[in-house]
Amino acid sequence: MNSGDCLLWVLYASLLALSPTVLVAIPALPIRWKRSLGFLLTVAFCLLLIVVGIHALASPALHASIPGPLTDLAWQFTLDPLSGFFLLVLGSVGFAASLHAIGYFHHGSQSKLKQVLLPYPVFVTAMVWVLLAANAYTFLVAWELMALSSTFLILVEGQDQRRQQAAYLYLLIAHIGALALFVAFALLSHGDLISNGNFQRMAQLSDSPIVANAVFGLTLLGFGAKLGLLPLHAWLPEAHPAAPSPVSALMSGAMLPIAVYGLLRIDWQILPAGAVWWGPLWLGLGLCSALFAVLYSALQTDMKRLLAYSSMENMGLILIALGLSRIFAEQNLWPLAALALIAGLFQVLNHAFFKSLLFLGSGSVLHATGTLEMSHLGGLIRSMPQTAFLVLIGIFALAGLPPLNGFASEWLLLQAFLLAPSLPSGMLRAILPLAAAGVVLVTAVAAFAIVKFYGIAFLGRARSAVAKQEAGIWERASMAFLALFCVLLGVFPGRVVDSLSHITALLLHGSQIAPQSALALTPISAQRASYLPGVFLLGIALSIAVVFVLVWWRFGRSLRRAPVWSCGFAADYSAQTQDSPTGFSQPLLRIFGVSLSTLRNRQGGEKTLPVQIPDPFWKGFYLPWGRVTLWIAGGISRLQHGRITSYLLYSFLTLIVLLVFFR
Numbered sequence: 001m002n003s004g005d006c007l008l009w010v011l012y013a014s015l016l017a018l019s020p021t022v023l024v025a026i027p028a029l030p031i032r033w034k035r036s037l038g039f040l041l042t043v044a045f046c047l048l049l050i051v052v053g054i055h056a057l058a059s060p061a062l063h064a065s066i067p068g069p070l071t072d073l074a075w076q077f078t079l080d081p082l083s084g085f086f087l088l089v090l091g092s093v094g095f096a097a098s099l100h101a102i103g104y105f106h107h108g109s110q111s112k113l114k115q116v117l118l119p120y121p122v123f124v125t126a127m128v129w130v131l132l133a134a135n136a137y138t139f140l141v142a143w144e145l146m147a148l149s150s151t152f153l154i155l156v157e158g159q160d161q162r163r164q165q166a167a168y169l170y171l172l173i174a175h176i177g178a179l180a181l182f183v184a185f186a187l188l189s190h191g192d193l194i195s196n197g198n199f200q201r202m203a204q205l206s207d208s209p210i211v212a213n214a215v216f217g218l219t220l221l222g223f224g225a226k227l228g229l230l231p232l233h234a235w236l237p238e239a240h241p242a243a244p245s246p247v248s249a250l251m252s253g254a255m256l257p258i259a260v261y262g263l264l265r266i267d268w269q270i271l272p273a274g275a276v277w278w279g280p281l282w283l284g285l286g287l288c289s290a291l292f293a294v295l296y297s298a299l300q301t302d303m304k305r306l307l308a309y310s311s312m313e314n315m316g317l318i319l320i321a322l323g324l325s326r327i328f329a330e331q332n333l334w335p336l337a338a339l340a341l342i343a344g345l346f347q348v349l350n351h352a353f354f355k356s357l358l359f360l361g362s363g364s365v366l367h368a369t370g371t372l373e374m375s376h377l378g379g380l381i382r383s384m385p386q387t388a389f390l391v392l393i394g395i396f397a398l399a400g401l402p403p404l405n406g407f408a409s410e411w412l413l414l415q416a417f418l419l420a421p422s423l424p425s426g427m428l429r430a431i432l433p434l435a436a437a438g439v440v441l442v443t444a445v446a447a448f449a450i451v452k453f454y455g456i457a458f459l460g461r462a463r464s465a466v467a468k469q470e471a472g473i474w475e476r477a478s479m480a481f482l483a484l485f486c487v488l489l490g491v492f493p494g495r496v497v498d499s500l501s502h503i504t505a506l507l508l509h510g511s512q513i514a515p516q517s518a519l520a521l522t523p524i525s526a527q528r529a530s531y532l533p534g535v536f537l538l539g540i541a542l543s544i545a546v547v548f549v550l551v552w553w554r555f556g557r558s559l560r561r562a563p564v565w566s567c568g569f570a571a572d573y574s575a576q577t578q579d580s581p582t583g584f585s586q587p588l589l590r591i592f593g594v595s596l597s598t599l600r601n602r603q604g605g606e607k608t609l610p611v612q613i614p615d616p617f618w619k620g621f622y623l624p625w626g627r628v629t630l631w632i633a634g635g636i637s638r639l640q641h642g643r644i645t646s647y648l649l650y651s652f653l654t655l656i657v658l659l660v661f662f663r
Contacts, residue, residue: 007062007079010052010087010132014125017045035105038117042098042124049091049128056084057499063134073194076134081502082269083131085345086261089352090131092485093253094124096478100360101246103474104367115156116244123149123250130258136185136197143181147174150255153247154239166238173235177225181262184218187211188270203270212271216278219266220285226259228312229289229319231621237300240308241372245363248304252311253356257348260318268507276330280431282323287435290316290442298449298588299613301581303362303372306453307355310398313446314351318344320439321413324432325508328416331423334511338504339523340416342513345500346409350397350489354406357394357482358453361387364471364479365457374453374581379462387471388458393483395454397490399447403533403540405489408496408521410443411531415523445588452584460578491533493521 056062061080068074079087105116126149129142151174154167189196190205225232240248267274290313297309321344328337364387365380366372381388397404417436423429470476489496494516501512513523521531639650 007064007077007132009048010079010128011064011066011077013045013048014128017042017121017125034117035113036102038113038121039098039102042121043095045121045124046091046094046098049087050095052079053084053086053088053091054499056087057081057502059084068137073137074135075138076198077129077132077138078134078199079132081506082261082264085349085500085503086131086257087128089257089349090124090127090254092482093250093352093356096356096360096482097246097249097253099481100249100363100475100478101244103472104244104246104363106472106474112156115152119149119152120247123153123247127254127258131261134199136189136193136199136202140178140182140185144178146255146258147171147178150247150251154243156244156247157242163242166235166242170235170239173225173232176232177222180218180222180225184215184222184266187215187218188266199265199270209275213275215271216267216274219263220281223259223262223266224285226262227256227315227319228293229285229315230292231617233289233293233312234615234617234622236312237296237305237308237615240311240359241302241304245304245359245366248307248363249356249359252307252359253352256311256315257352260315260322260344260348263319263322264507274326274330279323279326279330280428282319282326283435284323286316286319286323287438287442288316289313290320291438294442294445294449295588295592296613296615298445298452299582299585300449301374303365303374303453303457304359306449307358307362310446310449311351311355313442314347314355317410317413317439317442318347318351320344320435321347321416324413324416324435327423327428327432329508331425333422334508335513335524336416336419336422337508338501338511338513339412339419341504341508342497342500343409343412343416345503346412346493346496349496350405350409350486353482353485353489354394354397354404357479357486358391358398360475360479360482361391361394364475367475368469368471374456376463377457378460378578380458383462384458384470386476387479390476390479390483391458392454393486395450397486398450400443402531403487403490403536405486405493408490408493408531408533410439412497412521412523413439415529418529419524448588452581456579456581456584463578491537492518493531493533494518497521497523 056079058081061078064077066075066077101116101120105113123146126142126146130139130146133139133142148171151167151171154170155163157163185193185197185202188202188205188211196202196205221232228236240252243251267278293309293312293316297306297313300306300309321340325337325340325344328334328340362372364384365377368384368387369377369380371377393404397406400406400410402408414436417432417439420429420432420436423432471479495518497513497516501515505512514525516522519532519534521533523529639646
């Protein structure tokens with residue numbers, strides 16, 4: 001593909017990708033054709049994004065402009081290694097999610113298909129335009145379109161009160177973030193978004209430390225709201241369970257990383273060299289968010305709520321890596337900054353694959369059983385063996401087990417932390433080991449949570465009606481694609497690191513780490529540390545082979561089938577006596593002292609003990625702000641008294657203010 005044509009191909013294809021919105025309006029077309037053609041067009045578009053993204057990683061920047069609604073207001077686009085990488089992430093997740101959607105919505109009605117096919121391609125296209133935007137106008141319009149289309153997708157499964165509240169909360173927090181980004185762009189452009197709205201022009205104008213610090217805070221608020229960082233995280237565990245699983249995979253695997261892209265594009269490329277506290281703030285906020293999220297992830301009983309908190313935890317780890325990179329960059333330790341940045345970007349890629357895989361697997365479980373409540377599941381490995389195997393690969397990847405991809409990025413991050421003694425600041429040398437210990441704690445609790453996810457739902461005996469059949473071919477194909485790359489990215493991490501070095505060269509004044517071999521990872525030097533995933537893979541394969549041969553040799557000729565081990569109970573024990581999701585988390589609750597709100601009711605002579613684990617930020621943050629908002633709204637409502645003379649006075653005073661301050 002010609003380098004100069006890549007950007008134009010993507011822009012033209014993004015318009016063609018909106019064609020499924022037209023298919024739903026053709027009454028003569030059978031519903032199965034509408035569904036298949038609609039999602040297959042998105043699949044083809046996502047394949048193009050993958051190809052263009054890979055090509056752009058090692059290519060110079062490309063620029064394009066399309067005339068806008070006003071003479072001086074144009075749609076401006078740029079494709080460079082940074083946007084190319086995130087296009088690759090979006091294309092990979094979108095490809096799998098769209099394949100899965102063909103099977104997921106197989107039994108959907110005509111009205112439900114309309115609800116999906118209208119906003120779904122708009123959502124994907126809006127994310128593409130955010131990544132390619134080269135000015136504030138294009139970025140903000142695409143950002144708003146991304147928020148609105150995903151809000152409609154949250155309501156696809158129904159419009160009951162729970163889903164409406166989830167969609168409203170998501171839209172509210174999204175617009176808080178959008179408002180912060182609008183103010184940030186206004187500051188960067190010196191109040192002239194039309195003439196100075198281009199990102200390159202903003203980089204030339206952003207010379208004031210006061211403006212830079214203000215923009216940094218506003219972008220942290222705006223993109224942090226989309227990332228789900230504390231305290232603007234409340235939408236994540238509400239929106240994900242409400243949305244269809246392919247949409248959840250897109251939101252977690254593609255939309256959240258777009259906020260990471262925004263931080264890198266604005267705070268790293270447009271702003272000048274920042275204050276020394278920017279990196280520590282990113283690192284501290286990321287660590288607090290990751291610790292909070294991973295703990296609450298381990299306490300959930302709903303599969304998608306658990307994965308939603310896990311997504312927040314992964315975004316925290318990524319922000320930790322970016323903060324660490326910024327700390328090294330402020331001290332002019334550019335190779336170490338490149339290492340930490342590569343660790344963060346690698347985590348973005350890994351999260352996209354294994355988290356999307358787990359969300360799609362949860363969707364298949366929901367289709368087969370009708371529930372995502374782990375206390376009602378169990379034994380799915382026998383009724384859905386292929387789904388269970390594919391989900392297990394995602395479990396191993398998220399848990400950070402070698403040789404899968406999750407281990408490689410977390411190992412790189414810890415290697416960057418181990419280089420903290422190179423820093424000249426004694427305070428940073430003292431603090432960073434504590435942060436590294438926090439990262440280790442996060443990864444350990446994440447492994448605990450995801451073992452619970454798989455063990456309760458897929459192992460043991462069924463606690464209620466089990467799945468009668470395996471997931472459909474489209475669903476399994478999408479999960480197999482993601483599982484395959486969880487393995488490949490883990491076995492060949494050197495190739496990934498070499499590709500990501502093009503981004504560090506763009507953002508860190510040409511800094512890169514040493515070229516890597518295909519089968520080994522040596523971030524600094526082989527004498528200091530190296531990782532050989534092939535050795536792990538060979539060792540695991542040999543261990544499994546030896547155990548299999550020994551078991552077959554010893555017991556193969558006297559094989560017998562027996563019920564699942566019942567922990568010492570009689571063979572006719574109830575499946576409900578198995579460890580429950582809440583019971584599995586009890587050791588963690590006792591260690592960290594998380595309070596439970598336990599309600600006791602007597603019904604029919606029996607005591608029921610429903611357990612609730614409330615988010616403390618609802619009571620400590622959201623409710624106080626809600627009361628303040630209602631108080632302000634009540635005061636403003638007094639201005640609406642129905643007298644036309646007063647309204648004319650308001651208009652006159654507003655006009656005077658505009659003429660005085662905004663001439």
